[in-house]
Amino acid sequence: xxxxxxxxxxxxxxxxxxxxxxxxxxxxxxxxxxxxxxxxxxxxxxxxxxxxxxxxxxxxxxxxxxxxxxxxxxxxxxxxxxxxxxxxxxxxxxxxxxxxxxxxxxxxxxxxxxxxxxxxxxxxxxxxxxxxxxxxxxxxxxxxxxxxxxxxxxxxxxxxxxxxxxxxxxxxx
Numbered sequence: 001x002x003x004x005x006x007x008x009x010x011x012x013x014x015x016x017x018x019x020x021x022x023x024x025x026x027x028x029x030x031x032x033x034x035x036x037x038x039x040x041x042x043x044x045x046x047x048x049x050x051x052x053x054x055x056x057x058x059x060x061x062x063x064x065x066x067x068x069x070x071x072x073x074x075x076x077x078x079x080x081x082x083x084x085x086x087x088x089x090x091x092x093x094x095x096x097x098x099x100x101x102x103x104x105x106x107x108x109x110x111x112x113x114x115x116x117x118x119x120x121x122x123x124x125x126x127x128x129x130x131x132x133x134x135x136x137x138x139x140x141x142x143x144x145x146x147x148x149x150x151x152x153x154x155x156x157x158x159x160x161x162x163x164x165x166x167x168x169x170x171x172x173x
Contacts, residue, residue, distance in 0.1 A: 038066035039122070041085070041152050041164040046131065049170045052143050056134040056169055060085060060150055064122040071119045072128065081132030085150040089138045092145040092168065097138040134169070143173045 039062050046057040060081045062072070082102075089097045099107070120128065134140070134148055146169050153161040 037160060037162045038068075038070050039064050039072075039152075039162060041150060041162050043148065043150055043164045043167050045167060045169050049172050051172050052140070056140065056171065057131050058087075058134060058148060058150075058167065058169075060130045060132060060164070062122075062128045062152065064124055064126045066122075067124055069121050069123045071121050073119055080136065081130035081150075082136045084130065085132065085152050087132060087134060087137035088149045088151065089134060089140070090147050092147060097140060097146065100135065100137055100139050103137050140171055143171050145170050 042061045042063070044059045046059055050056040058081075064070070091097060122128070132150075134146075140146060148167045148169055150164045151161050152163075153159075
């Protein structure tokens with residue numbers, strides 16, 4: 001059976017959870033995978049409350065916890081963190097929030113504008129900090145509380161996905 005690895009990281013502690021892989025992901029499994037993720041991902045909100053329709057900005061920090069230097073590919077497009085991370089959002093009751101037009105186009109394989117991919121080497125303790133607008137990933141159409149989590153997956157780690165802490169943001173009318 002083919003399995004896909006997800007790692008949920010909360011602070012310095014991590015928990016490995018395996019779930020069945022989607023069809024076609026087995027091709028990547030042949031690549032060497034680290035036993036433990038080489039980094040953690042942490043998110044915070046830039047302010048405690050956002051008004052409906054305004055940018056809902058989060059701050060993303062990727063921190064190396066690897067004793068060995070490693071390279072991280074970074075897709076650059078106006079410095080938007082949503083280009084390097086998958087931003088997952090659900091209503092507080094667990095119901096889904098629809099993808100934005102930007103994400104729907106990206107999932108369909110359509111280019112999202114001019115961009116380039118660069119590599120950056122990280123050593124132990126190094127951090128990459130980026131901001132992202134949650135509204136570029138999903139359509140928040142009603143006030144309320146939303147649970148946000150980001151995920152980082154890169155081809156050199158095969159099926160390893162590193163997830164951030166979960167963050168609750170409040171959207172006011």
